[in-house]
Amino acid sequence: MNAQPxxxxxxxxxxxxxxxxxxxxxxxxxxxxxxxxxxxAPERAMQLDAIGDAILSELDGTRSMGAIVxxxxxxxxxxxxxxxxxxxxxxxxxxxxxxxxxxxxx
Amino acid sequence: MKDQLSQPRDLDGNPVTPGLPMAxxxxxxxxxxxxxxxxxxxxxxxxxxxxxxxxxxxxxxxxAADLGVLQVHVSGGEPGARRDLAQIVAHxxxxxxYVNLITSGIGITRERLEELDRAxxxxxxxxxxxxxxxxxxxxxxxxxxxxxxMVFADWVREIGFPLTINAVVHRQNLERLPEMIELAETLxxxxxxxxxxxxxxxxxLNRKALMPTREQAxxxxxxxxxxRIRLRGRMVIDYVPADHxxxxxxxxxxxxxxxxxxxxxxxxxxxxxxxxxxxxxxxxNARDRDLADIxxxxxxxxxxxxxxxxxxxxxxxxxxTIDFGGCRCQAMxxxxxxxxxxxxxxxxxxxxxxxxxxxxxxxxxxxxxIYRRMRKGE
Numbered sequence: 001m002n003a004q005p006x007x008x009x010x011x012x013x014x015x016x017x018x019x020x021x022x023x024x025x026x027x028x029x030x031x032x033x034x035x036x037x038x039x040x041a042p043e044r045a046m047q048l049d050a051i052g053d054a055i056l057s058e059l060d061g062t063r064s065m066g067a068i069v070x071x072x073x074x075x076x077x078x079x080x081x082x083x084x085x086x087x088x089x090x091x092x093x094x095x096x097x098x099x100x101x102x103x104x105x106x
Numbered sequence: 107m108k109d110q111l112s113q114p115r116d117l118d119g120n121p122v123t124p125g126l127p128m129a130x131x132x133x134x135x136x137x138x139x140x141x142x143x144x145x146x147x148x149x150x151x152x153x154x155x156x157x158x159x160x161x162x163x164x165x166x167x168x169x170a171a172d173l174g175v176l177q178v179h180v181s182g183g184e185p186g187a188r189r190d191l192a193q194i195v196a197h198x199x200x201x202x203x204y205v206n207l208i209t210s211g212i213g214i215t216r217e218r219l220e221e222l223d224r225a226x227x228x229x230x231x232x233x234x235x236x237x238x239x240x241x242x243x244x245x246x247x248x249x250x251x252x253x254x255x256m257v258f259a260d261w262v263r264e265i266g267f268p269l270t271i272n273a274v275v276h277r278q279n280l281e282r283l284p285e286m287i288e289l290a291e292t293l294x295x296x297x298x299x300x301x302x303x304x305x306x307x308x309x310x311l312n313r314k315a316l317m318p319t320r321e322q323a324x325x326x327x328x329x330x331x332x333x334r335i336r337l338r339g340r341m342v343i344d345y346v347p348a349d350h351x352x353x354x355x356x357x358x359x360x361x362x363x364x365x366x367x368x369x370x371x372x373x374x375x376x377x378x379x380x381x382x383x384x385x386x387x388x389x390x391n392a393r394d395r396d397l398a399d400i401x402x403x404x405x406x407x408x409x410x411x412x413x414x415x416x417x418x419x420x421x422x423x424x425x426x427t428i429d430f431g432g433c434r435c436q437a438m439x440x441x442x443x444x445x446x447x448x449x450x451x452x453x454x455x456x457x458x459x460x461x462x463x464x465x466x467x468x469x470x471x472x473x474x475x476i477y478r479r480m481r482k483g484e
Contacts, residue, residue: 025268
């Protein structure tokens, strides 16, 4: 049995300097029948809300998560600290599912 | 009961509201070089001359995409047994579908795999019958299968496809589950699906040789839980436990006619791959009728939609929208009635018998298989 209380958030699997990207076999797509955006991945099609779509659309394989957070904060006029937490948690969930890959800063 | 054009109805005449399917399993052939004794194909296999052509599959894929399907799982038999596999894959991609190729890895050369890459396969799933040649070749009934699979996995990695390992586990290989997970890691798989044998069709014929023990089911759960922690962020483990040892049944197909459909080699459209085991049910064919009509209007797809058809104890159960009464095919096989509560459910009146039978079969003193093969002349 686990005596420790479960953490509220899963431990992050990405640091600000890391570069997240969609690996081969994972792509953003339009679901023209339902009128939604989806992330197509091995054996999974995941419905994306506007925020998820906005984050994943930034993944160009060259910019770090930190740079992406700053760009999103500027565009949506939002505090970078709050965006940073949302982006980190969202990407961590997708990294756990192997739908987003990460490479270290060059 | 006739189709109701204005209002789809379940098998008791209650109105139902069909949703839209996300995924389609395309069993493009029943031919296969392997002879796994738990094959999910029906015991009555379709011959090559009964298979739909690549162009017919193309039409079905376009209808599926128009209906809302996002992903197709191109499977068999062994899909590589069809020489026009790349053409079928290209049709699926042209229709806008995400293409998962489910293969044994046997009979697809490096050149063909590159052709499939150009045709647009998004993801490859490679089946695994066991660990090392002696075990894997005996279970698959195909000498040399293990060595061929390991070479195939190298090609998958070199070409760059995402790889999932499909490991089917049962009494004769469950002790080796840790090694199967390690192998998937070594092969660079992003995912491993660990699926305990489902006892339909061929597997039901082999119950005494395949039924896991209660101790094995508990062992598998522990192995999977430990591996998920160790491999977090590196490999995903999807796990289908042994449901004969469960308290509640699985939500088979996420609910009948709810999110998925299956098209058999001859174009028969099924709510799940085992649905033909419900002997009284009649199924329609994509060669005769548009897929959207079959999905929305056919008696077979509407039969068990919603919850109004459910008998007790399901009808008053809080879980009826969680597990949908479990598996209709298992109800047919174990209770003799496709409408019954899935007998693996602890609330089913058949549950004690089912558990007793499973325990007896798990303790059976046989390792011999009835292999899945087409009869001579087929």
